[in-house]
Amino acid sequence: MTVNLPLPQKDQLKPIKGFQMGIAQAGIKKANRKDLLVMTLTPGSQVAGVFTLNRFCAAPVQVCREHLALDGAQGEIRALVVNTGNANAGTGEQGMQHALETCVALARDLNLNPEQILPFSTGVILEPLPIEKIIAALPAAVADLGEDHWLDAAEAIMTTDTQAKAASMTVQTPLGAVTLTGICKGAGMIHPNMATMLGFIATDAGFAPGLLSGLTQTVADQSFNAITIDGDTSTNDSFIIMATGQSPVRIQSMDDPSYQLVRDALTALARKLAQMIVRDGEGATKFITIEVVGGKTESECRLVAEAVAHSPLVKTAFFASDPNLGRILAAIGYAGITDLDVNHVQMWLGDVWVAKDGGRNPDYQEADGQRVMQAAEITVKIDLGRGSAQQTMWTCDLSHDYVSINADYRS
Amino acid sequence: MTVNLPLPQKDQLKPIKGFQMGIAQAGIKKANRKDLLVMTLTPGSQVAGVFTLNRFCAAPVQVCREHLALDGAQGEIRALVVNTGNANAGTGEQGMQHALETCVALARDLNLNPEQILPFSTGVILEPLPIEKIIAALPAAVADLGEDHWLDAAEAIMTTDTQAKAASMTVQTPLGAVTLTGICKGAGMIHPNMATMLGFIATDAGFAPGLLSGLTQTVADQSFNAITIDGDTSTNDSFIIMATGQSPVRIQSMDDPSYQLVRDALTALARKLAQMIVRDGEGATKFITIEVVGGKTESECRLVAEAVAHSPLVKTAFFASDPNLGRILAAIGYAGITDLDVNHVQMWLGDVWVAKDGGRNPDYQEADGQRVMQAAEITVKIDLGRGSAQQTMWTCDLSHDYVSINADYRS
Structure with a gap:
């Protein structure tokens, strides 16, 4: 699809x-x-x-x-x-x-x-x-x-x-x-x-x-x-x-x-x-935009966007429409910015403010995350809180069909 | 399993x-x-x-x-x-x-x-x-x-x-x-x-x-x-x-x-x-050892081992028991060794010499690759042909069950 x-x-x-x-x-x-x-x-x-x-x-x-x-x-x-x-x-x-x-x-x-x-x-x-x-x-x-x-x-x-x-x-x-x-x-x-x-x-x-x-x-x-x-x-x-x-x-x-x-x-x-x-990504069911702002450099914004866009755990959560959003924080954390102060990191899923100052936003309701995850097109916005550089990437989810397509491609 | x-x-x-x-x-x-x-x-x-x-x-x-x-x-x-x-x-x-x-x-x-x-x-x-x-x-x-x-x-x-x-x-x-x-x-x-x-x-x-x-x-x-x-x-x-x-x-x-x-x-x-x-990797059906030898440094061997071990395309090919081995060469090529001379690269799948001097080994038979891919435990050996450092990593394949497990984990 x-x-x-x-x-x-x-x-x-x-x-x-x-x-x-x-x-x-x-x-x-x-x-x-x-x-x-x-x-x-x-x-x-x-x-x-x-x-x-x-x-x-x-x-x-x-x-x-x-x-x-x-x-x-x-x-x-x-x-x-x-x-x-x-x-x-x-x-x-x-x-x-x-x-x-x-x-x-x-x-x-x-x-x-x-x-x-x-x-x-x-x-x-x-x-x-x-x-x-x-x-x-x-x-x-x-x-x-x-x-x-x-x-x-x-x-x-x-x-x-x-x-x-x-x-x-x-x-x-x-x-x-x-x-x-x-x-x-x-x-x-x-x-x-x-x-x-x-x-x-x-x-x-x-x-x-x-x-x-x-x-x-x-x-x-x-x-x-x-x-x-x-x-x-x-x-x-x-x-x-x-x-x-x-x-x-x-x-x-x-x-x-x-x-x-x-x-x-x-x-x-x-x-x-x-x-x-x-x-048309292999097996894609969701189109996902990763916007990273507030970085010191474009390249560090890109590192974070790639880590999130690349994580199989994030991608399977999108496939399941499951707001298992801690997986996104984990990807931000291992993206490679060694001096990242996570207490300045904010994250939004669509219009929903999910992570505030590095932790769960006290006002975040699971139902709000669920609502955004149902959509076919989803934007994740991440503010690193340490500068004015930004970078956007586009990716899709990881589904059963991805595995089927790539396991069967040559047969 | x-x-x-x-x-x-x-x-x-x-x-x-x-x-x-x-x-x-x-x-x-x-x-x-x-x-x-x-x-x-x-x-x-x-x-x-x-x-x-x-x-x-x-x-x-x-x-x-x-x-x-x-x-x-x-x-x-x-x-x-x-x-x-x-x-x-x-x-x-x-x-x-x-x-x-x-x-x-x-x-x-x-x-x-x-x-x-x-x-x-x-x-x-x-x-x-x-x-x-x-x-x-x-x-x-x-x-x-x-x-x-x-x-x-x-x-x-x-x-x-x-x-x-x-x-x-x-x-x-x-x-x-x-x-x-x-x-x-x-x-x-x-x-x-x-x-x-x-x-x-x-x-x-x-x-x-x-x-x-x-x-x-x-x-x-x-x-x-x-x-x-x-x-x-x-x-x-x-x-x-x-x-x-x-x-x-x-x-x-x-x-x-x-x-x-x-x-x-x-x-x-x-x-x-x-x-x-x-x-016991999520959805694993194969246990794969990636041995990289002939590198200049351990860290570059590790880069290559990680790229191969990490590639969803390589991992789905293992799941399918499909010797689609060009995917391994592609992963070696993008691992990040910018001065890698691919003409010195050799690759073995188990005991089968697949890639010789950067290209397909003329003696390689698909049936031999197929035989090795059927096993539950597979070793990929890569010789970078540029030094004496080495590094080994272990990984598993990427299967339908990986997607199921991670799409359903919280539900």
Whole structure:
């Protein structure tokens, strides 16, 4: 089940001028399933990415990093290729060869250099990529290229996702309108830096050289790096922003008044997409927002938010709609702030003040906690009482279905 | 269910001269249940403890620390009192009062000073301790004091444990024989520093002043601090070693030949008790040993062992007996060794070499992995290939029953 996650509607996903998608069925893990996506960008486009920090990062992640580093020198990035059903991770030298062969094959079909291609894989780790199936299906994906294939693209990158994830947005700037559309996938092995997750956003804005890379990191930190489902940082996570520059809006610098507008729109879209992953979290029945305020630094707020969001005991209590809120205090206590004075800590569950000055609020009634716990969307607010920094994370509960899904995933 | 955890037999639990236990039913959370334990020590005994690092540590933990710091000044520690059914944590100033009142009441019954008592609580967090029930039941526990009550004591400290945990051992030293007996409790909220767990070991050895405290930390690090069930460090964890000095063995210094023998025996007993907690881990169907070798430092080996032991994806794969071993590589990769060269990493599942030089071992057959995964006890060995440090941890799988137990715990 999902938590307040409507199905994306095809007519609400706006095409981005200069950006095309083509889908094919390569039969990588299962037959008769969209599992291959090719995306192409018009000449002059810009691409930036943020990738997993996992040291066992997948071969395609390594190739993406290399090709983005060469961007410009060997011709700009002009195409992306994504397969599901196999992560091409923990596959050693052969995995690298396979990722490169995928680029070579697509480059031939599109008349580009292999270095102009970014490859992505998602699925099972430690199994060889069935490279022949992918190469054989690439021409069909290329033949399918079109601007209006967002929904098909979102479906083609799904693994344990129960539904496709996509969203669109338009923002007006002094220089004109900018359109943004994005897709993402992910439901388990989700944790900052980053989730088992792929996210792609295309926009028709243009950027002066060097701007997009920092912007992509900023957007990622406020969206995909602020969600956790199970605390497992995957080998394949990638978040990509692609800017075709086909609208009248070209942003020259961070001081440009349009910069902030477009950055905020990208952040809002990325956050919406990231939250869709949580709403479709493996086995999720609750969507939980953890707001930590009153910290000395953002990073210590993040430590606390992660500890709470990550605790199996907190997550099973949410699943049970049981206000067993001492478990949240315990998580705050072990989050790693060694000089935390718990006597200054306050906690609210929704609008209910539960913990006051480090202990149970004398006015707290179990029935009030129970009422809030019944809701499908719950906010936990924690005030550390030692500064003005804050950080918000999003997570879901831990249910029987999480265990079922992950115990059965490969069978 | 439990994993290879036989019930303790009363006649195998050896009395420790100078150490007595008394049990009562205080009705703290449920009626007709042993939930109060008093332990007394003969004059001249020594006591040392290791406690949770959780900043939201329970009131009794704070009182224990204070009373151990006063040890000697106000008279030595002579008694311990443990209640289950309520953790007296997240209870603020009132909780501290309750912990102290418990000491005052027991001191009156035993003709001691309150500072000679160590209090312990375990159970639900954030609810007021029913202090009247405890005080009312103390005389019954005191009346019950005897040397032969180890099994009853082990039963009296259980919470979500499905069975009592106790063990005994005798070690011969050049100075004579030393007897050690211990009990512990814990099944969830289990993670280093420390688990939701109480552990008490009594021995008739004696120690020169100052020796027992460091020894207790050493023993804890090799036992209770090397297990994890769900990664939640509790508010109440306490591990206590009590030495009555009633045997002929009195250890004068760390250079004493008997020191190492007694230390090793204490470590072996504590490890056995700690492993009992994992074997009775909430919902556990598998007992898993994570051996990390070839690290630069013990602490980096520990990071890797914890990441693997803690990963819900790894743990659900063990539950499913599914050799989805890429999940282990992913956990190694995100454990936090930022300069890890994965090309030097090897991994074995039992006797099967799965990952070779960072990739899938070409000789690895899925059927071999499957065979090992079927066993109730599984060892994962990871060689980081960058040094000679090593660390071992013990954990269990993540099953449907874990979710059930923790979703239903309070109802």
